[in-house]
Amino acid sequence: MSTAIPFDTLAFVKELEGAGIPPAQAEAQAKALATVIRQVDARVDDLAARRDKQTTERFDTLADRNEQQVKGRLDGLATRQELDLRLATVEANLKRDIEAAKADSIKWTAGMFAAQTALIIGATFAMLKTNQPNPQPTGYHTPPVQEMRLPSPPAPVLSSPVPSSPVPSSPVQPIPTPPSLSR
Numbered sequence: 001m002s003t004a005i006p007f008d009t010l011a012f013v014k015e016l017e018g019a020g021i022p023p024a025q026a027e028a029q030a031k032a033l034a035t036v037i038r039q040v041d042a043r044v045d046d047l048a049a050r051r052d053k054q055t056t057e058r059f060d061t062l063a064d065r066n067e068q069q070v071k072g073r074l075d076g077l078a079t080r081q082e083l084d085l086r087l088a089t090v091e092a093n094l095k096r097d098i099e100a101a102k103a104d105s106i107k108w109t110a111g112m113f114a115a116q117t118a119l120i121i122g123a124t125f126a127m128l129k130t131n132q133p134n135p136q137p138t139g140y141h142t143p144p145v146q147e148m149r150l151p152s153p154p155a156p157v158l159s160s161p162v163p164s165s166p167v168p169s170s171p172v173q174p175i176p177t178p179p180s181l182s183r
Contacts, residue, residue: 021131029127055101066090
């Protein structure tokens with residue numbers, strides 16, 4: 001029941017290269033996506049095989065049970081009409097069970113197909129999105145940052161007047177000023 005998912009890696013690589021992705025990166029993405037698709041396909045095949053096995057076992061069990069019921073009741077049946085009626089009932093029940101199993105199989109297969117399609121599309125968009133630059137929105141201008149500083153404190157005011165002549169506070173003598181420079 002293996003129905004491989006068709007995936008054209010060459011077309012995928014060319015599509016990525018057309019979108020501006022470097023060839024080496026596009027080939028790597030194609031290989032990665034092909035691997036994912038093969039894994040999903042293998043998983044679907046495994047699940048389908050299990051489902052077929054369970055369905056076969058169920059039908060075998062039903063057939064055995066119905067055969068045993070028919071054999072057990074054949075001894076007690078008096079007429080051929082009763083036997084035909086019982087066989088028709090068993091046949092109708094088997095047909096109903098087969099139709100129900102077919103419907104379940106179709107629902108399951110369609111659901112898995114939809115899930116695989118969504119997975120492939122999501123992976124493709126995710127790979128394309130990760131390779132796109134992140135543009136800044138147009139028309140948006142960031143205002144310059146305004147610094148909030150406190151004004152500088154005023155210079156300290158001296159409360160005592162400055163002496164006009166220096167007072168020696170140390171044994172060092174001041175150098176006398178020549179008369180032509182002093183006022």
